[in-house]
Amino acid sequence: RKEVEQDPGPFNVPEGATVAFNCTYSNSASQSFFWYRQDCRKEPKLLMSVYSSGNEDGRFTAQLNRASQYISLLIRDSKLSDSATYLCVVTHSSASKIIFGSGTRLSIRP
Amino acid sequence: DAGVIQSPRHEVTEMGQEVTLRCKPISGHNSLFWYRQTMMRGLELLIYFNNNVPIDDSGMPEDRFSAKMPNASFSTLKIQPSEPRDSAVYFCASSPGTNRELFFGEGSRLTVL
Numbered sequence: 001r002k003e004v005e006q007d008p009g010p011f012n013v014p015e016g017a018t019v020a021f022n023c024t025y026s027n028s029a030s031q032s033f034f035w036y037r038q039d040c041r042k043e044p045k046l047l048m049s050v051y052s053s054g055n056e057d058g059r060f061t062a063q064l065n066r067a068s069q070y071i072s073l074l075i076r077d078s079k080l081s082d083s084a085t086y087l088c089v090v091t092h093s094s095a096s097k098i099i100f101g102s103g104t105r106l107s108i109r110p
Numbered sequence: 111d112a113g114v115i116q117s118p119r120h121e122v123t124e125m126g127q128e129v130t131l132r133c134k135p136i137s138g139h140n141s142l143f144w145y146r147q148t149m150m151r152g153l154e155l156l157i158y159f160n161n162n163v164p165i166d167d168s169g170m171p172e173d174r175f176s177a178k179m180p181n182a183s184f185s186t187l188k189i190q191p192s193e194p195r196d197s198a199v200y201f202c203a204s205s206p207g208t209n210r211e212l213f214f215g216e217g218s219r220l221t222v223l
Binding site (some may be wrong): 022031032034037042043044046051077087089091097099100101102103 | 143146151152158201208209212215217
């Protein structure tokens, strides 16, 4: 079993729709959580950190559920420019290790 | 401000040749990471350094791969001899500290024929 698992998608949704995807992690000692975005043939870039209380940044909302060991990303009023691969990232402070999920591909259609 | 700088951006080489990828992290960042990305396996952590010291190289595929960080502003990833299955995009990333954001370079796209 992979340490960090994501639904690879692709999610194909119309512009303006709300879309959500989850990421599960297996190590209960995981400490920090992030969502990164990667455009085609580009490098990953930080989208947002995920805090225990949940956090929002404009149209994006991230949540953490430690009991069930998953994090989620919700995108409201999706734009064409949101089309990308979204990578879930988990870190373990004990090993200072940063683990990336394999990514969820999102495609927004006009 | 300059971000993470990687070179070369693209490299095409023949099986058996030595490949050296280079990375200059963001000044002041004390952690440096080498990742490899393929369609099949996604982003894999190869090795990471903290304060120029290799902390975890368990992701390095085999003895053909080696990485060095002789100083805080430079790192290399070497593959010798290269094989076609090494074809991938190799990313270098740096971070200002533990559990902090990673800043990626634009990657080095390697093709081994």
